[in-house]
Amino acid sequence: MKRYGSLIKIKPKKLEEYKKIHADIWPDVARMITKCNIKNYSIYHKDGFLFSYFEYIGEDFKSDMAKMAADPITQKWWDICMPMQEPLETRKEGEWWAEMEEVFHQD
Amino acid sequence: MKRYGSLIKIKPKKLEEYKKIHADIWPDVARMITKCNIKNYSIYHKDGFLFSYFEYIGEDFKSDMAKMAADPITQKWWDICMPMQEPLETRKEGEWWAEMEEVFHQD
Numbered sequence: 001m002k003r004y005g006s007l008i009k010i011k012p013k014k015l016e017e018y019k020k021i022h023a024d025i026w027p028d029v030a031r032m033i034t035k036c037n038i039k040n041y042s043i044y045h046k047d048g049f050l051f052s053y054f055e056y057i058g059e060d061f062k063s064d065m066a067k068m069a070a071d072p073i074t075q076k077w078w079d080i081c082m083p084m085q086e087p088l089e090t091r092k093e094g095e096w097w098a099e100m101e102e103v104f105h106q107d
Numbered sequence: 108m109k110r111y112g113s114l115i116k117i118k119p120k121k122l123e124e125y126k127k128i129h130a131d132i133w134p135d136v137a138r139m140i141t142k143c144n145i146k147n148y149s150i151y152h153k154d155g156f157l158f159s160y161f162e163y164i165g166e167d168f169k170s171d172m173a174k175m176a177a178d179p180i181t182q183k184w185w186d187i188c189m190p191m192q193e194p195l196e197t198r199k200e201g202e203w204w205a206e207m208e209e210v211f212h213q214d
Contacts, residue, residue, distance in 0.1 A: 005151030005158060022211040030213055040214060042160070044112030044207035047197055051112060051207065053149070053160045090154055100151035100158065104129040106137055107147060 002061070003105070006052045006097035007088060010045065014084035019045070021080065028073040036064040050085070052097060109168070110212070113159045113204035114195060117152065121191035126152070128187065135180040143171040157192070159204060 037058030044051045058064050068074055091098035144165030151158045165171050198205035
């Protein structure tokens with residue numbers, strides 16, 4: 001299992017809408033997350049920042065992420081979510097959510 | 108079980124030192140974390156922000172946090188860590204790390 005922490009900004013005017021749709025995520029999007037081996041997935045908000053934490057239990061993260069990105073319903077979901085977000089300038093090439101560095105872990 | 112996400116800033120000049128001591132946390136501090144019912148505890152860094160995620164498996168979070176705060180070795184550890192950190196202006200009264208709002212969760 002590998003843990004991932006990621007960071008992105010949310011447009012202040014879009015926060016309530018973002019919370020609302022995430023309180024009632026489309027079942028097909030939720031199922032695709034599970035199918036792509038992501039577990040224990042949380043998103044937190046504070047001061048315009050969204051932090052995501054999840055645990056990846058598969059064998060090939062890149063390939064699972066490609067599978068998710070190729071799913072038409074997930075694409076429609078992202079078409080709604082992404083304009084609400086503002087990615088960090090400092091993210092790596094190809095990233096939307098910027099991957100964070102794990103500086104501590106204790107089971 | 109209750110999940111907690113929290114946010115704080117790290118002084119840029121102190122990041123390397125913070126990472127170094129957290130790569131080799133004092134065993135007594137680690138044990139106290141476990142004794143206070145905290146599990147699956149991670150800290151991530153990006154752009155001067157530290158995000159922490161952990162799972163609380165006890166019955167009385169406030170009382171466990173008071174127990175941790177009363178532990179002399181934990182206090183010494185905090186005396187080293189806290190000057191490296193810069194709490195958010197927007198934190199609630201009594202907070203050091205600012206608690207974030209969970210906007211999404213999927214098991």
